Amino acid sequence: MKTIIKNGHIFTESEDYQADILIQDEKIVCIGQNLCVEDARVIDAGGCYILPGAVDVHTHMDLDVGISRAVDDFYDGTVAAACGGTTSIVDHMAFGPAGVPLHHQFEVYKKLAEGKAVVDYGFHGTAQHVNEEILNELETMAEDGIPSVKVYLTYGFKLNDADVFRILRKMKEIGGVTAFHCENHDVVEFLKQDFRSRGKTAPIYHARSRPNLAEAEAVDRVLNIARMAEDAPVYIVHLSCKESLEVVRDARRHGQKNIFVETCPQYLVLTEECYHREDALKYIMSPPLRTAQDCEALWEGLADGSIQVVATDHCPFHYGKEKQMGKDDFTACPNGAPGVEERLMLLYSEGVVKGKITMSQMVKALCTEPARIYGLCPKKGGIWPGADADLVFLDPKAGYVMTHEQMHSAVDYTAYEGMLIQGEIRQVLLRGNVIAKDNQFLGEKGSGRFIRRSTL
Numbered sequence: 500m501k502t503i504i505k506n507g508h509i510f511t512e513s514e515d516y517q518a519d520i521l522i523q524d525e526k527i528v529c530i531g532q533n534l535c536v537e538d539a540r541v542i543d544a545g546g547c548y549i550l551p552g553a554v555d556v557h558t559h560m561d562l563d564v565g566i567s568r569a570v571d572d573f574y575d576g577t578v579a580a581a582c583g584g585t586t587s588i589v590d591h592m593a594f595g596p597a598g599v600p601l602h603h604q605f606e607v608y609k610k611l612a613e614g615k616a617v618v619d620y621g622f623h624g625t626a627q628h629v630n631e632e633i634l635n636e637l638e639t640m641a642e643d644g645i646p647s648v649k650v651y652l653t654y655g656f657k658l659n660d661a662d663v664f665r666i667l668r669k670m671k672e673i674g675g676v677t678a679f680h681c682e683n684h685d686v687v688e689f690l691k692q693d694f695r696s697r698g699k700t701a702p703i704y705h706a707r708s709r710p711n712l713a714e715a716e717a718v719d720r721v722l723n724i725a726r727m728a729e730d731a732p733v734y735i736v737h738l739s740c741k742e743s744l745e746v747v748r749d750a751r752r753h754g755q756k757n758i759f760v761e762t763c764p765q766y767l768v769l770t771e772e773c774y775h776r777e778d779a780l781k782y783i784m785s786p787p788l789r790t791a792q793d794c795e796a797l798w799e800g801l802a803d804g805s806i807q808v809v810a811t812d813h814c815p816f817h818y819g820k821e822k823q824m825g826k827d828d829f830t831a832c833p834n835g836a837p838g839v840e841e842r843l844m845l846l847y848s849e850g851v852v853k854g855k856i857t858m859s860q861m862v863k864a865l866c867t868e869p870a871r872i873y874g875l876c877p878k879k880g881g882i883w884p885g886a887d888a889d890l891v892f893l894d895p896k897a898g899y900v901m902t903h904e905q906m907h908s909a910v911d912y913t914a915y916e917g918m919l920i921q922g923e924i925r926q927v928l929l930r931g932n933v934i935a936k937d938n939q940f941l942g943e944k945g946s947g948r949f950i951r952r953s954t955l
Contacts, residue, residue, distance in 0.1 A: 502931055503534050507544030507892065511551070511882055512863040520549070522888040525930035529884060542933075544892050547925055548858070551866040551881050552586025552889025553843050556623075556873050557736055557761060557810035559835065561611050563593050567821045567833045569814050573615040574944055575909040576813065576839060580618050581942060582907045582935045583840035584924050586889040587870070587879050587950065589621040591649055591678075594656050598628065601636045605645065609949070616947030617940070618929060619887075621875070623678060624648040626666055627656035634669045644951030646675040646874055649736070652717045653684035653785075664724050671731035674954030676759070676872060678734040681717035681743070682709060682786065691830050702779035705829040706771045706787035714786055715742035722750045722758065732757040732955060734872065737812050739766040739786040741796035748805055759872050761808040762797050764838055764845045765914060770794060773914075780822040781912055783832040784812070798855040807868040809846060811838035815910035837910050841901065847893065848920045874952035888931035897923035905938060 504520040509530070519534040520527055560576040562569040571579065573590075580588055590612075592604040601624045608622050624640050626633065626648050637648060650666060651657050658666070670677045690708040694700065699707075718735055725733045738744060738760050747760055765784065770791050773782040782788055800806040814835030816822050825832020843865060850856040856864075870880025878887045901918045903911070927935040934942030 501536050501539040503536060503539045503541050504544055504549065504890065505541055507547055507549035509549045509882055510858045510862050512859055512867040515858065520882070520890070522931040525888055527882065527884055527886050527888050530882065542926070545925070547892040547894050549882070550584070550862055550891045550893060552879070552891055552927065552929065553584050553865040554587045554869040554875060554880055555580060555585045555810050555813070555839055555842065556589040556808065556869040557763070557812050558588045558590045558839055559812070559814035560590050562814055564833055566824065567816055569835065570817055570821070570909045571813070571815050571837070573612040573620070574617065575907070577615070577617045577620070577947060578940050579837070579840035579906065579908040581927055581929070582924070582938060582940055584843040584891040584893070584927055585618065585839060586927065586929045587619045587875060588839070589623055589873055589952070591623045592625050594625055594627045601626070601633065601640050601648070605640070605643070612947070612949070614945040617934065617942045617944060618947045619879070619950050620947050621645065621950040621952050626650050626658060629658060629662035629665055634665060637666070637669050637675065638673050641673050641675050641954055644949070646673070646952055646954040647678060648675065649678040649680070651680045652721070653680065653682045653687060657684050660720070660724060663721065664728055667725050667728040667731035667733070671728060676732045676734050676955065678736050679721050680736055681714055681721055683713040683716045686713045695828065695830060700828040700830070702783060702825070702829050703771070703774040705783050706774055709785060709787050711740040711742045711789065711793070714740055715746050718743045719746045722746065722755060725757070726750070726755050730756045732759070734759040734761065736761050736810070737766070737786060738762050738806065740789050740793045744796055744800050744805060759808065760806045761810050762800070762806050763810060763812050764842050765836060767794055767797055767809070768845060768849050769914065778818065780825050780832055781818050781836065781914055783822065783825060783829060783834055784836050785834045798850065801850070801860060801864060802856050807864065807872065809842065809864045810869065811842050813837055813839035815908055817910055818912045836914050837906070837908050838914070840906055840908060841913060841915050843891070844901070844920050844922060844924065845915065847922050852921045874954060875950060879950070888928055890928040891924060892926040894923050894925050899923055907940060
């Protein structure tokens, strides 16, 4: 079937213009003025902005964290993504049982996603230990369409510096990307136990136990190790504070290459004041929320290109159930919050409308750069001939108040309740098919496809 999109204003990472879009066999085949094709279905964009389908390269669907499991599976979570304008995700797989090979979790996650996902999806590998078999398996994972692996510098399966170095060297060799959760494990654990021993167990001490410098030190350490590995590609997930951003800028000033940085909407629009609220447990996540000054620094980092990607770290737990495990002790609360549905409109309303970033910068951070860094281009991330026809129609004249009632996630809250949003998503297309319209999901369960990603 052929489809023509008319009367929209196209925005890409570098330009904006009025044009029609011709779609055939799920692909964009032509962009031009006054297109007319016999027997084509016509979709009137009605003066909306037309953006590429957003790409979220940091989600945790159906994540088992030991004490609990994320409440969004690959159906609920990707329905939320679709209604929020995200048409592709790359999910961070859980560790799995101790000692398993990387492909063990790949097989587990294929079963979790198949028949459920409604947007296209890929996975990141997760390294819980390092030996020659794992290093060799990084290469076969890349051959199977997973050219990225995540390393944690904290939590139970954290890696030491030697193993970080070994992974970085191997990933550079195969053209892959290593993603890092950067926090100084020993300092954080000491502070957590110190606060508990003194009876300081309220949610605000979650933030106090994970200070800015605990993140910045770990970012600095990873970048130095990557430099020793001949500038192996490094992707810093959920960077949350100004000190970490300065570490990145300093490394780049000294000539280090292949540094990619992600932040998340929560670190742009929420602050640690949330930990003083009655519902503070909703905001227990790692890294924690920071100060208004950190938020401002991150917006500036997006605007000047120091930060390339805005993802979500979507990992929701019910406030009324799982989060209550931490009511008497913040260390017992599962870490994570929803965000996959809220991301695009938060960036537009809080960023573009308020003049902190431009439309093209938003498209770059939500669509093109994550797709480019993680090997989804040229199918995903942009509006060009040959790309999948993943499109979002955004009405800039509309507006609404963000509430949980509007959301499609299975979780029982949104972290942005009551926020006034300028603009509204009217339609979302995945490979030319309308999967969401006026906040109603219209797609089919299981219609999402696995994305075999390429190396750098």
